[in-house]
Structure formats: C-alpha cells, structure tokens
Amino acid sequence: MSLCTHACVLYTLVSCYYAAGGILRFASYYGDHMVLQRSPERAVLWGYGPDGAQVTISLSGPVTQKPPPVVVTKGIWRLTLGPVEAGGPYNVTAALEDTTVLFGDVWLCGGQSNMAFETSQIFNASEELVLAVKYPHVRIFMAALELSTTELTDLARVELPWSVPTARDLFHFSAVCWLYGRYMYDTLKYPVGLVESCWGGTPVEAWSSSRALHQCALLEAEDSPKRNDSVLWNAMVHPLLNMTLKGAIWYQGEDNTKYNQEKYSCSFPAMIDDWRKAFHEGSGGQTASDLPFGFVQLSTFEKGSTDEGFPNIRWHQTADYGFAPNPRMKKTFMAVAMDLPDETSPFGTIHPRDKQDVAYRLMLGARAVAYGEKDVAFQGPFPEQILAIEGEAYLNITFNQKISVTPSKDIFQICCSVARAPCGHLSVWLPAPIVHWYPTVVQVSTSMCQPVEYVAGLQYAWEDWPCDFKACPIYSDSGVLPAAPFRINRWPAAEESSGHGFY
Incomplete structure (x- = not known):
C-alpha cells in the first residue's frame, strides 16, 4: 500500500516512492563532494525509508564512527554524528548508499x-x-x-x-x-x-x-x-x-x-x-x-x-x-x-x-x-561625537578610528530648525563642505545655517549614488573600508531607536 499522501506530493514524489518502496536514501542536499559542519558543532544527517526500519550509519576516513541505529518514523530517519575535526575525505554510508564528504x-x-x-x-x-x-x-x-x-x-x-x-x-x-x-x-x-x-x-x-x-x-x-x-x-x-x-x-x-x-x-x-x-x-x-x-x-x-x-x-x-x-x-x-x-x-x-x-x-x-579574530579591522569609520561649537560656523565630527579624508563640498549636509524639531526627508538639506580634518576629526562648515545652534541634523552620503567608484570622502586610515552613510538628528524623534545625537 502506498504511503504517499497529498501533502507528500507537495514537496517531492521521489520521497514518497522511496518511503513506500523500502529503499533508504539521503535527503536532496546530501551527496558526494559535500561539506559537513566540522567540530565543535555536530553534523546532522537525514533521509527517507520505510517506517519502522532501522538505519545504520557509518563514517569512515581519518577517524571512524558507527553510531547506534536509528528508526525510520513517518518515512524519515535522522541522526546526529559525533564531532569531527576539519578535513577528509570521509565516506558516509547509510544502508545501500555511500557518500564521500569533507x-x-x-x-x-x-x-x-x-x-x-x-x-x-x-x-x-x-x-x-x-x-x-x-x-x-x-x-x-x-x-x-x-x-x-x-x-x-x-x-x-x-x-x-x-x-x-x-x-x-x-x-x-x-x-x-x-x-x-x-x-x-x-x-x-x-x-x-x-x-x-x-x-x-x-x-x-x-x-x-x-x-x-x-x-x-x-x-x-x-x-x-x-x-x-x-x-x-x-x-x-x-x-x-x-x-x-x-x-x-x-x-x-x-x-x-x-x-x-x-x-x-x-x-x-x-x-x-x-x-x-x-x-x-x-x-x-x-x-x-x-x-x-x-x-x-x-x-x-x-x-x-x-x-x-x-x-x-x-x-x-x-x-x-x-x-x-x-x-x-x-x-x-x-x-x-x-x-x-x-x-x-x-x-x-x-x-x-x-x-x-x-x-x-x-x-x-x-x-x-564569526571567528573571533581580535586584530581584524572590518568596520569603516563612524561618528562617536558631533559637536556644534557655539559662536563658530562649523561642526566637529569625531570618528571612532583614524580616517583618510578627501575634500568634498556636498557629501555632508545639514538641516536647520529653529523649533528644535528632528530633520527628515521633507526637510531642506544644505551642503556642509569639509573645511579641515585631523587624524580622527572632520570639520564641516555650517555657514548655510547660522547661528550654529540652529543646526538640527547632519547626514553623510545620504543619496542613492553618493560618490564615484572607491571615491567617497571618508575611509579608514588604511583607505580600505568606507565610512557608512548616516543621518543623525540633534533632537531625535521619539521613535528613533539608535540613540544617536549631537551637542
């Protein structure tokens, strides 16, 4: 009697055939040349077979494993191998099937x-x-x-x-x-x-x-x-x-x-x-x-x-x-x-x-x-402090690492608000040219928004296409990792979750 049901047909007729026909096999994404996850995690194997059958798995190669048999339930068998160090090749055998893996x-x-x-x-x-x-x-x-x-x-x-x-x-x-x-x-x-x-x-x-x-x-x-x-x-x-x-x-x-x-x-x-x-x-x-x-x-x-x-x-x-x-x-x-x-x-x-x-x-x-290497730089510069200096016509942007800077007239932009309201997509954003820079600091002009106390927001590279190929103004000191785009409000809206702001 066929074990196939309508639900079974939804994923594969082959699975039904094997379960009904008494033949054991691996699931679709197991096969020769595959890689299984190395230790300390343990790789999971599974496949199809007739209900009640016992499936014996063996692993042979640089080390061997022969876990206890598992029973096929509802047409599926499943087994978790013991931890295996990186390497190979290994043969994984389930009944009549033999698969070579690393x-x-x-x-x-x-x-x-x-x-x-x-x-x-x-x-x-x-x-x-x-x-x-x-x-x-x-x-x-x-x-x-x-x-x-x-x-x-x-x-x-x-x-x-x-x-x-x-x-x-x-x-x-x-x-x-x-x-x-x-x-x-x-x-x-x-x-x-x-x-x-x-x-x-x-x-x-x-x-x-x-x-x-x-x-x-x-x-x-x-x-x-x-x-x-x-x-x-x-x-x-x-x-x-x-x-x-x-x-x-x-x-x-x-x-x-x-x-x-x-x-x-x-x-x-x-x-x-x-x-x-x-x-x-x-x-x-x-x-x-x-x-x-x-x-x-x-x-x-x-x-x-x-x-x-x-x-x-x-x-x-x-x-x-x-x-x-x-x-x-x-x-x-x-x-x-x-x-x-x-x-x-x-x-x-x-x-x-x-x-x-x-x-x-x-x-x-x-x-x-993922691998916990401590000395690998993987993030570009990001502001850790933005200061509006009273009586001056610029913002001080301090980044969280040393930077490489190319002058730009419009990659930074500011918006103004007398009412201390947050800036958004409906705001008027004005160019804030880079005027000076230091190992970790960029100064941008606020001459378009005076006095500086009215500067309500700062954004960087906030465009679909902000710069040419590998030619954005702010990179890591090595020149490899670009600064990510940002929009930071001086007076954030209540729903903003990041906690960014400047003073």
Whole structure:
C-alpha cells in the first residue's frame, strides 16, 4: 500500500516512492563532494525509508564512527554524528548508499539578484573561473528556484548538487558566495561548503516565516501581497533547517525600497532572529542560536536620483544604528558597498560587477565576528561625537578610528530648525563642505545655517549614488573600508531607536 499522501506530493514524489518502496536514501542536499559542519558543532544527517526500519550509519576516513541505529518514523530517519575535526575525505554510508564528504565550515548564501549575480558576470570573470580548480576544498551547492505556500520538508529540486568546483559549475554560481568562500578558505586552510539559495527581485517578506512577519505586523498590512509572503522561506529555506551551519551571508533589500520600506528596520532583524531560532532547533541545537549573519549594505542604482529609497534601506539594514553589529543585531557584520557603483554595467546599474570587494569586506567581518579574530579591522569609520561649537560656523565630527579624508563640498549636509524639531526627508538639506580634518576629526562648515545652534541634523552620503567608484570622502586610515552613510538628528524623534545625537 502506498504511503504517499497529498501533502507528500507537495514537496517531492521521489520521497514518497522511496518511503513506500523500502529503499533508504539521503535527503536532496546530501551527496558526494559535500561539506559537513566540522567540530565543535555536530553534523546532522537525514533521509527517507520505510517506517519502522532501522538505519545504520557509518563514517569512515581519518577517524571512524558507527553510531547506534536509528528508526525510520513517518518515512524519515535522522541522526546526529559525533564531532569531527576539519578535513577528509570521509565516506558516509547509510544502508545501500555511500557518500564521500569533507568536514569544514558550511555557509548559507541568500538574498536576491545581487547574491544570485553569476561568477561569469563579474569583472575579470575569465580569470576567476580559471581559479576554480585551485580550490577543490571549496564545495558548492545550489537550490533550485521554487515557491511553496506551505513549509516543505525537503527541497523540491536541486539546481546544482554538491560539486568540486570547475569553471563549468561555477559559471552560473553566485559570485559573492563563491568569492566569499574562496577568501575564507585562504584564511581557514580547511574545507568550506557554500549553499546558494537566492532569487532575484524578491522582498524580505518572501524569505521570512509567518512568525517573523507577525513580529513586525506585516501579516496584518492591508497591502501585503499574501501570495508572496513566506513562499521562499517555505520552499528554499525551511527544507535546509536540519543542516548544521557555521553562518549565513545575505545580499537583498533593493526590492524593499518600494515595498514596506518603512518596516525594513523591523522585518530584516526579525528575519535574522527567526532564521537563527529555526536553524538552531532544526539541527537539534548544533547550529548556534546566535548564528553569525553577514550582509551587504545596498550599493547604488540611479545616479543623480533624489529618491531616498536606497539610503533609507541602507539605514534600516542596520536597524537604524548605522553600523553592525549593534545592540539590536548582535553577531552580525556588514559590507558597505555604496562606493562600488558601476555606471556601465551591461546588467543594469543596480547590478555592479565588482563583487570581489563586496566578498572581501564580508570576509573581514566574518573573521572578526564569526571567528573571533581580535586584530581584524572590518568596520569603516563612524561618528562617536558631533559637536556644534557655539559662536563658530562649523561642526566637529569625531570618528571612532583614524580616517583618510578627501575634500568634498556636498557629501555632508545639514538641516536647520529653529523649533528644535528632528530633520527628515521633507526637510531642506544644505551642503556642509569639509573645511579641515585631523587624524580622527572632520570639520564641516555650517555657514548655510547660522547661528550654529540652529543646526538640527547632519547626514553623510545620504543619496542613492553618493560618490564615484572607491571615491567617497571618508575611509579608514588604511583607505580600505568606507565610512557608512548616516543621518543623525540633534533632537531625535521619539521613535528613533539608535540613540544617536549631537551637542
């Protein structure tokens, strides 16, 4: 008698066939060449079989393991291996199946089109594709594009099974994901597994569970496109929850510049929190409850645009703090990308081809936040004090580190208010030229707003396209890391959570 039900058909007919036919197999995203999470975490294995059957797993390689058998329940078996140090290769055998794996760190790469942007499309793509064969221990896997209105147990389809990278396999693989993994391998010197699950033109709501959306009252929103809510979470994230991960990286937000923009400072952190909880529980506690999460702050789109969608989302990506990690978004790291525009990109200006710098900045953040390296600089300068000097016509902006400065007449802007009201998008913002600078201090002119006591707000790089390629005015002392954009009110509105201000 068939064990298939209508619900089973939703995720895969193959699963039903194997469960009914008495054959054991691994779930869709296990296979030759994959990377399993190294110790101290423990990798989770699971698959399909006939109810009541005992499944015996064996691990052979540099070390061996033969855990006690597990019983198939409701067509699924599941087992957590003991901790295994980085390295390999190992053979993992479940009944009739034999899979060759490595142990290392597994990273999930998610988001929309700039994460899906292919390695074959970047600057110097041919050179990068040739390099693939030099990184046999960086393994790649790609989930297929699928939607679902219910949470799936397994992936409906696999676009690219676990592979030892070749130019052919890497051609359509995520450039940010690959470059990040390659850079991490150069640092770690042990295997790295990369799982790509992303889809262009998608809002954060599609990648969020109903629990996360509820946290931000998005399920109750009148304009919520319910046919899109959670459909990618259901089909392309939920099936992966049994996997033990080291961390995740994310590049998304463009779609939310036009949809639920004002909610992004809630919806994005809520999605991160929910992914952490779900992966922690799904892996039986093996994926950390504070899973390290890196993200790319939006780059650029329309040069000369006065639309504030991009600067607003950049700010909301940090939960309105301007930097990461922060009190609302702990164990996160951010790659600033607004200084990497690509005016001649054949894929549209919204898709810059320089993904090398993006991935490198993410890698620095991961080394500091996920791996705890103490001496890795990964954040650009950010103001720690802004002083309006009475009787003077300038502001003193003190940054939290030494800076490299290029003069600019309009990258800094101020707004005036006699009534001590906070500034916003309807305010008149006036140029505040850089007049002097020192190792950690920039002075900007307030001659357009006098007396200086009337200066009510200061913003930096608050534009869609604030500067040319790697030519923003403020960088770290090394010139590598750009200052992130910010808008700081002297008299913050009651709802502003970051606590920024100046005196």
